Amino acid sequence: MNMDIILITGMSGSGKSVALHALEDAGYYCVDNLPPELLIPFVKLEEEQKEQRLAIAIDVRSANSLHLMPEQMAILRDMGMTVKSLFLDSSSDTLMRRYSETRRKHPLSGGDKPQNDKDLAETIAFERELLSDLRERAHVIDTSLLRSAQLQTYVKTMVSAPFAQLTLVFESFAFKRGIPTDADYVFDVRMLPNPHYESALRPLTGMDEPVQAYLRQSEEFVQMQLQIEGFLAQWIPTIERDHRSYLTVAIGCTGGQHRSVFMVEQLAQSFGKRWLTLKRHREQDGK
Numbered sequence: 372m373n374m375d376i377i378l379i380t381g382m383s384g385s386g387k388s389v390a391l392h393a394l395e396d397a398g399y400y401c402v403d404n405l406p407p408e409l410l411i412p413f414v415k416l417e418e419e420q421k422e423q424r425l426a427i428a429i430d431v432r433s434a435n436s437l438h439l440m441p442e443q444m445a446i447l448r449d450m451g452m453t454v455k456s457l458f459l460d461s462s463s464d465t466l467m468r469r470y471s472e473t474r475r476k477h478p479l480s481g482g483d484k485p486q487n488d489k490d491l492a493e494t495i496a497f498e499r500e501l502l503s504d505l506r507e508r509a510h511v512i513d514t515s516l517l518r519s520a521q522l523q524t525y526v527k528t529m530v531s532a533p534f535a536q537l538t539l540v541f542e543s544f545a546f547k548r549g550i551p552t553d554a555d556y557v558f559d560v561r562m563l564p565n566p567h568y569e570s571a572l573r574p575l576t577g578m579d580e581p582v583q584a585y586l587r588q589s590e591e592f593v594q595m596q597l598q599i600e601g602f603l604a605q606w607i608p609t610i611e612r613d614h615r616s617y618l619t620v621a622i623g624c625t626g627g628q629h630r631s632v633f634m635v636e637q638l639a640q641s642f643g644k645r646w647l648t649l650k651r652h653r654e655q656d657g658k
Contacts, residue, residue, distance in 0.1 A: 374418060374452045375399075377530055378444065379428040380505045381459030382498060383478050384469045386514045386522050387428050390459060393523035394426035397530060401426045407439040411446055431498050432478050440505055453534050456616070457526070458502075458509035460552055463495050465515040510538070510617035511553035521656050528649060535647040537611045540619040541635040542651040543577070545627030551653065554621035558599055558634075564589045566629040576655055577632025586633050596637055603642065627654030 377399065379390050391401045405413060405427050417425055429440065447454050461469075470477060470491060477494045510529060514522055532538060544551055546561065566572035566582050575582045586592045603620065610618055620638065624631040632652050639648045 374414065374422065375424045375530075376414065376447060376452050376454045377426040378440075378454065378456045378509075379426065379459070380430060380440075380456070380502060380509065382461055382466060382495070382502065383431060384466045384475075385459035385461045386517070386519070387430065387459055389519045389522050390457065390526045391426060391428055393526040394530065396523075397424075397527050399424040399426035399530075401428075403428045404432055405429055406433045407436040407443055410440075410443045414447060414450075414452065430478070431501055434479070434501055437501060437505065441508065444508075455530065455534075456505070456509035457529065458506045458511045459522075460506065460511055460513050461515045462513075462549070462552060463492065463499075466495050467491055508616075510540075511619065513551045513553040515552065516548055516653065516657070518657055524656065525651065532647060532649060537607070537615060537646055538617050539607070539639075539642055539646050539648045540617060540651065541639045541642075541648060542619060542621045542653060543627055543631035543635040543655070544621055544623045544653045545631075546623045546625060548627070548654065550623065551619075551621050553619050555619050556603075557621045557623065558595075560592075560595060560622060560624050560630045560634055563592050563595060563624075563630050565625070567626065572629070575629075576652075577629045577634070577636060578652075578655075582629050583633055583636075586630065592630070592634075596634060599634070599638065600641055603638075607642075607646070627652070 377394060379387055381387055391403060395401045400422050407429055410427065414425065444454055444456065467488065477491060479494050479498055512525055542551060542554065550557055566585050569585065572582050572585060577583065607618065622631040622634045632655060635650055635652065639650045642648050
């Protein structure tokens with residue numbers, strides 16, 4: 372039986388429990404904080420129980436055995452399992468704010484003394500270092516600016532997509548709210564004509580036809596699109612040969628409403644003819 376397995380890792384406080392709830396709603400049998408050394412025995416047990424969908428969260432509480440994960444994932448794939456790895460990340464400032472608001476202790480914080488900002492910052496940096504290898508092997512979602520509902524939608528979209536050797540994720544964003552940390556490539560389209568300054572277009576988005584028509588008639592927009600497509604078309608096959616599972620391309624403009632949104636729509640349509648593509652509009656999806 373070809374079991375579908377989602378492995379969730381990531382920074383503490385980045386939303387793993389939200390992701391697990393989304394997967395549970397999607398029909399997955401979910402387990403939190405499973406030690407890596409128990410991963411294979413647990414999957415074999417569930418295989419005997421005829422379970423078809425598993426979602427397993429493994430985090431830094433199993434720090435001493437995290438190094439086993441790459442080998443364990445390879446074994447699962449050799450067993451015929453479909454394995455997708457999801458890494459949830461957030462900026463260090465966001466994580467510190469979340470811990471401050473909830474007054475919870477970081478799982479790597481030792482002792483009973485309250486953690487001060489300096490200790491917490493050092494602990495988060497240490498955790499980031501411990502998880503760096505797993506992050507490189509996974510599909511990363513930056514949850515810094517995401518609401519719970521957005522994260523749930525992104526997770527469900529990812530797991531519902533057909534399995535592919537390489538999945539391209541095109542994401543629009545607003546520079547004024549920060550660059551997504553999950554981006555492999557970032558392109559800046561702020562120099563292109565801005566529909567914001569056209570009163571009739573200002574309340575619309577890059578998914579509305581009047582904005583699209585406005586941008587299509589811009590020679591600069593067409594040139595930028597062709598140049599981005601040319602760059603990606605040249606290097607994606609090399610990335611694919613390196614056995615990468617996901618590539619995230621972020622397109623940014625000032626407000627994440629017009630230019631970046633339409634550019635993402637155009638790129639997803641173009642590259643969707645050859646690769647599996649997913650779209651995200653960080654600022655618009657949050658409304």
